[in-house]
Amino acid sequence: MTIARHSSATDAGRLAGLEEPESSLRDRSRPSRRGRIGGALDRARRRIYLPLLLPALIVYVVLFIVPALYGMALSFSSWAGLGTTFRWVGLKNYTGLFSSPVFLSSFWNTLVLTAVVGIAIFLIACGAMIVLRTTKGHSFIRSAVFVPFIISPIAIGLSVSFLFNPNGLINTVLGLLGLDGLQRPWLAADNILQVIMVGLTWSAAGFYVVLLMSAVDGIPASFYESAQIEGANLLQQFRHITLPLTRDMISVAAVLWVIAGIKTFEIIIAFTGTAGTPPLQARSLAVEQYLRVTGGPAGGIPQMGSAAAIGVIMTIITVVLILLSRRISRREPLEM
Amino acid sequence: MDVLQKVGRPSLSSALSTFVTFVLKVSLWGWVAINLAMLVWIFFNSVKSSRDIFANPAGPPTTWEWGNFWTALTTSxxxxxxxxxxxxxxxxxxxxxxxxxxxxxxxxxxxxxxxxxxxxxxxxxxxxxxxxxxxxxxxxxxxxxxxxxxxxxxxxxxxxxxxxxxxxxxxxxxxxxxxxxxxxxxxxxxxxxxxxxxxxxxxxxxxxxxxxxxxxxxxxxxxxxxxxxxxxxxxxxxxxxxxxxxxxxxxxxxxDMQYTSDWGGLFAGVVIVVAPMVLLYFWVGRRVVSGMTEGIGK
Structure with missing residues (x-):
């Protein structure tokens, strides 16, 4: 879901353990406690605490937490929706999924897609972190590479798939360059996932570059100046200054990418349209779940139970991968 | 770079660094160019006839079909x-x-x-x-x-x-x-x-x-x-x-493309979806981006 593309941002800050300064901040914001007028002020403030908080909290509990738990419960059932027979089936949905080749291939595709695009984005971001600081027009570059991130993934998917269609611009240009050997039926079932990964990298990389560059901006310029005086070139500066000092933000970015990558959906759907079914080779977990919830374009029977189980599995993968990226980034505590 | 020369360490690694840096800078500008070209290409397609889109995939439209936007808004x-x-x-x-x-x-x-x-x-x-x-x-x-x-x-x-x-x-x-x-x-x-x-x-x-x-x-x-x-x-x-x-x-x-083949109209639709957010980004985007990255860093 796109909402969470942004929404997960700050969460990752928390998840990556960047929240430590918070308690000291909180203390600083409330010196009134100890002040002369503290008592009366606190009472007045405490009176409006619940009226301000409760509307949001009630909506959150009733429409977020309860549905999430409901979904978890449904993953242990077999159901095709309201008006059909409902049955508890225990773990059968889960065992069924892990013995289904269709599910396993979407599971594998999702992991491959998240890993490959993640590595590609990381390499691109490293390249940007090496040179962008000292490149002329760097703020213009940042704005320009960020643009694909704000474009609807559906529009990205449509445009990129059109570029790669058999008579599309990519094949035409390859033909004009005399590289006919490189022409491919890019959108054929066996190639489509690779094209989708290219499109996804293109659309997402700018966000991570901007994010990591904001961490680079926080590094005192004097560090780079003294490194330069000592004769360190840009690669060495990256290796010994930028990389260690942006480690926290890199781990935040990794967490963010994991959260976003696992639920890749729109861009894949946009490659095939609502009428078609994405080929097995290109299905992600989110697409597979969507097909099970709706029963697929052919109007099959919805499989609510197993679809709910996919939702639970995706939550578990997300949490595991978040913990993993935290572990990796915390390997070497850094001292300044 | 000039500092490097003054210090005088013309080693292999510094030559390599200069080369890598150059390649990276060129690729960054290439990336920027691709993004801008993509926006222009989508816009051109949105004002081309469907025949023009396939006959002339990269250039500006031979005839400007502003009617595409009307079809996208009404018929589609x-x-x-x-x-x-x-x-x-x-x-x-x-x-x-x-x-x-x-x-x-x-x-x-x-x-x-x-x-x-x-x-x-x-x-x-x-x-x-x-x-x-x-x-x-x-x-x-x-x-x-x-x-x-x-x-x-x-x-x-x-x-x-x-x-x-x-x-x-x-x-x-x-x-x-x-x-x-x-x-x-x-x-x-x-x-x-x-x-x-x-x-x-x-x-x-x-x-x-x-x-x-x-x-x-x-x-x-x-x-x-x-x-x-x-x-x-x-x-x-x-x-x-x-x-x-x-x-x-x-x-x-x-x-519906397989029945209508109205590719010009489809790209007009893409522009209708994308343009408001691109305008919003150019209007407040910078501030929001810096606000967001600050929020994450804290």
Missing amino acids: GLGVAAINTVVLVVVSVAVIMLLSVPAAYALARLGGRSAGPIVSLFSAGMSVPFQAFAVPMVLISVGLSRFMIEWVTGAWDPRITVAIFYVALSLPFSVFVLVGYFRSLPSELEEASALDGAGAFRTFRTVMVPLAKSGITTVTVLNVLGLWNETMIVLLLVPNQGMQTLNVALLNFYS
């Missing part, structure tokens, strides 16, 4: 979808902000012992992927609409259910970020206002909300962006094409 239903999208986004984001700003203020500045755990409860929601809600959402939507039709209003619009879930799913992020902003504000003005005799609620409304304006703008814009591009909830909950939003209408338009 993007006009109705645009109205649906604007209403849904405006209403949902308004409700999100009305709920999350007071709650974030309460949690950041007024809370006693319960504030910490409640903030954690909200932020935990951010690591739950949307897919955990897909199934319950569909069932609740069907159930709610039957309940309302049979017992309460006699009618129901699935777009209301969509707005309800837009609000619920955006709350964790909005509350969490705004709590961070309110926490970072100085408390002196709050105390001065209280000493002047302003009530606690008035202090919140007239002193603290204006102080948190930049944070509130950032969260508002990010919610607008996220909900404008949202597709899956509408796809799952709204079967009626006349009630769907721009992204879903664009998908339907694309699915």
Whole structure:
């Protein structure tokens, strides 16, 4: 879901353990406690605490937490929706999924897609972190590479798939360059996932570059100046200054990418349209779940139970991968 | 680089570094060029005839077919979808902000012992992927609409259910970020206002909300962006094409391509979906991006 593309941002800050300064901040914001007028002020403030908080909290509990738990419960059932027979089936949905080749291939595709695009984005971001600081027009570059991130993934998917269609611009240009050997039926079932990964990298990389560059901006310029005086070139500066000092933000970015990558959906759907079914080779977990919830374009029977189980599995993968990226980034505590 | 030469270490590694740096800079500008070319290419396609799109895939249009936008808006239903999208986004984001700003203020500045755990409860929601809600959402939507039709209003619009879930799913992020902003504000003005005799609620409304304006703008814009591009909830909950939003209408338009082959119209649709957000980005984008990265770093 796109909402969470942004929404997960700050969460990752928390998840990556960047929240430590918070308690000291909180203390600083409330010196009134100890002040002369503290008592009366606190009472007045405490009176409006619940009226301000409760509307949001009630909506959150009733429409977020309860549905999430409901979904978890449904993953242990077999159901095709309201008006059909409902049955508890225990773990059968889960065992069924892990013995289904269709599910396993979407599971594998999702992991491959998240890993490959993640590595590609990381390499691109490293390249940007090496040179962008000292490149002329760097703020213009940042704005320009960020643009694909704000474009609807559906529009990205449509445009990129059109570029790669058999008579599309990519094949035409390859033909004009005399590289006919490189022409491919890019959108054929066996190639489509690779094209989708290219499109996804293109659309997402700018966000991570901007994010990591904001961490680079926080590094005192004097560090780079003294490194330069000592004769360190840009690669060495990256290796010994930028990389260690942006480690926290890199781990935040990794967490963010994991959260976003696992639920890749729109861009894949946009490659095939609502009428078609994405080929097995290109299905992600989110697409597979969507097909099970709706029963697929052919109007099959919805499989609510197993679809709910996919939702639970995706939550578990997300949490595991978040913990993993935290572990990796915390390997070497850094001292300044 | 000139410093390097002065120090005089003409080693292999410095030559390599110069080369790598050069390649990286060229690739960065290449990336920028690709992004701009992509925007121009989409725009050109939106004003080409479908025949022109295939005969002349890269150049400017041979004839400018502004009518594509008219077909996209009327025949292909993007006009109705645009109205649906604007209403849904405006209403949902308004409700999100009305709920999350007071709650974030309460949690950041007024809370006693319960504030910490409640903030954690909200932020935990951010690591739950949307897919955990897909199934319950569909069932609740069907159930709610039957309940309302049979017992309460006699009618129901699935777009209301969509707005309800837009609000619920955006709350964790909005509350969490705004709590961070309110926490970072100085408390002196709050105390001065209280000493002047302003009530606690008035202090919140007239002193603290204006102080948190930049944070509130950032969260508002990010919610607008996220909900404008949202597709899956509408796809799952709204079967009626006349009630769907721009992204879903664009998908339907694309699915009809095999019958209509109106590629010019399709790209006009892409422009209609993309242009408002690109304009929004150029208008407030820089501020929001820096606000967002600051929020993450803190």
